Amino acid sequence: MTTVRGETECPYNETRYSEPMPWIGLYVAAASIACVLAMKGDIISGFHNRKLWIPCRFFSLNATSLILISIATKLPVDLNTPMPRIQDQFTKLSGTVLICTTMANFMPSLGTMEDSQVILNVVPLGILVITIIVNVCIEMVTRVIFAFRLEHITILFFMIIMLLIFCSSALVVSTTKQLLRQQYELKYQQASDDMAEISTVIMLRNDVRKCWMMAHCCSPQHVLSRSAMCTASGAFCLLGALVLTLAFTRSFWMSECSNDESDYKWSTFFVSLCQLSAVWVATVAPAWRWFNVVNSKCLEIKSWDEFKGEFKVESYWIQRLKEWKDRPLTFEIGNRRYRKIVHGSRNLVLNVCLCLQIAIVLTSKSVRLVSILSVNLLKKTLFCFPCIILPRLFKTCKSVSNDEMRSSSGTEIDLRDFVLHLEGEEKLVQLIMKQGYVDTEKWICRGRKNRLMHLTDLLKKCTISEGFKGVGEFDSDRVSSVGSQEPPPNCWALTLVTLTSIAIAIPCIGQDLMESLILGVNEGLRYVRLVEKKLDLNGPVNMIDAADTVWLGIDLYHRWLDVDLAALAGEDNDAKKIIEHLAEIGKNCILEFEKSTATVGINTKSTLKWTAKALAGNSLYRICQTILEDYENKFERVEELLKWLCITISDILGACLTNLPRVISMECFSSAIEAKEDSIRKAASLLGEAENILDTLGHQAIQDLGIYQFAYIDDWRASKLKNKKPLRFPSATSNDDMSRATLGEVRLSIEC
Structure with missing residues (x-):
């Protein structure tokens, strides 16, 4: 820095601009840890309450979580800070995978939102994801990202697919709620008629089971978590975590291209460590939802007709788009010709959206079918070795037949009549009934143990x-x-x-x-x-x-x-x-x-x-x-x-x-x-x-x-x-x- 005699010394000093960067890196690591704690809270709460779909309670899609994610993914969107070391490059990849896994975690929380809330939360998430995708692509072109390029391309592909799945799921939330509400009202009336007579406490116990079964099935988060799209997002999340883990393992054998260090200096170690932990924790809930649905369907697909049934697009996936298409324009245009052009343009856009929605549904079902076949093959392979303990993971919860339910309750009761489900979920009825029955018995037994x-x-x-x-x-x-x-x-x-x-x-x-x-x-x-x-x-x-x-x-x-x-x-x-x-x-x-x-x-x-x-x-x-x-x-x-x-x-x-x-x-x-x-x-x-x-x-x-x-x-x-x-x-x-x-x-x- 030079000065001219007689002039005040210029305060400009660009060498000091990078001094706070390590502390910014720690801030990114802290945001990642906050995400870990919230997701861990959801996992613990879900397993403690026997909610195998692990509902989003602490880490759901809202303004707070979006801010945390935007902070945690600061490094992947940094366009001009050199990242010369392999560890620096790994932080770019870990931040990208983190947004991919958190999207899968957010999926069930859409069920708790009204239409206005869905728009206010999904649009910012979409903007954030698109920004990360564009920035990472720019960094790959400018060689800011020069390592793990194949992994980045794979994760960006997953992010695009998951963003489409996320938007597609948001589109059917209100429709599924309405359909299940109608079913609930019918079953509610049936349960009411059963209760109208003089009831014993044993009959009251059965009424509690019926009501719990209906509530268990109607839970908006449960409905989304068992859908094909949530299952597909769980598969992509699992693959993303696998890609990051392999990249982390490979980084130990990669040679450094430069001895220089980035402006983030020592903080990149903490960022990579925290985000690697965050990705692993974020994978638990989506992977568990994926495993429950896939494992329950493994033994159901036995014929070609059942294979074809997996590719059926149910009406509720496209019902809302069809309703929009059938509606008249919400605004008036005086000129008939212009009105016709606008109406035709709107229908064209909606037709494209319909085709895209059908494609996303079929893609999700294809991913689910591949998962089912893969897990089924893995089960057959592992069960050939009795000494392996791993096959126990593939055993679903203890089978509870209707005969056992009748004997335990003392009266004739078929809980399958009270399992509310959407079209195409018939094969999940038995799993839902088992989980609901076991949950009810657990809470009743917990009350019995409370000896006063x-x-x-x-x-x-x-x-x-x-x-x-x-x-x-x-x-x-x-x-x-x-x-x-x-x-x-x-x-x-x-x-x-x-x-x-x-x-x-x-x-x-x-x-x-x-x-x-x-x-x-x-x-x-x-x-x-x-x-x-x-x-x-x-x-x-x-x-x-x-x-x-x-x-x-x-x-x-x-x-x-x-x-x-x-x-x-x-x-x-x-x-x-x-x-x-x-x-x-x-x-x-x-x-x-x-x-x-x-x-x-x-x-x-x-x-x-x-x-x-x-x-x-x-x-x-x-x-x-x-x-x-x-x-x-x-x-x-x-x-x-x-x-x-x-x-x-x-x-x-x-x-x-x-x-x-x-x-x-x-x-x-x-x-x-x-x-x-x-x-x-x-x-x-x-x-x-x-x-x-x-x-x-x-x-x-x-x-x-x-x-x-x-x-x-x-x-x-x-x-x-x-x-x-x-x-x-x-x-x-x-x-x-x-x-x-x-x-x-x-x-x-x-x-x-």
């Missing part, structure tokens, strides 16, 4: 033979209201919490009994909250929140809000005086609430306006006053009071939990198609737990009594006070949405 010992011990105290008499005894209509307002209704959770609070305050309660009671109620409250959330549609939410607030203090500190229950029991050994003191505390809470609302002019006629402290105080006051009624005649000893409290808590829990079959039905039938899998998975796990709970309640005794379940605790009370059996469902459940969700009346009747 303390809840079970508590429920053994239920007075089932007397129809849960404690439900009608905890609150008396003779107890007058505090203040000018009508008392709010009772709710399951708040009543349980209040009764437990009173039991803890009784002087004679032992430490072991108190801890056992708290643990049992704590385990039961999880199901109580679920029942109230699903069935008590018109109940005030703030009452459940009040129960949660009070229970937090009881569970952790043995305190009812600000009242130390243990200290209260220590101050006075007279149980009656303690109950009176608690009633006074509850009364004061209500009066304080009315006084505070009166000063600000709040209308408290609606229970939703009541605070958690006021609701808890009202429940405490009424239950304590009910206990004090005729106290001397009912409770001669304090032990009898404690026994009554425990039995009443057990009865209320038992009565509430008889609603669990209805909750399971609603979990199966009330959610949208997109959320079906998660909802039914919860229902299956809950069913396994409910079998243990209902077995503890003495299901046969309940069946003999003919007791039907109420969602509201006050409806149980009313029926007990009238000395009548409860009606089949309360008026609150006559809501249209509720009726559709419950799909009939589910009577608690377990036959094991």
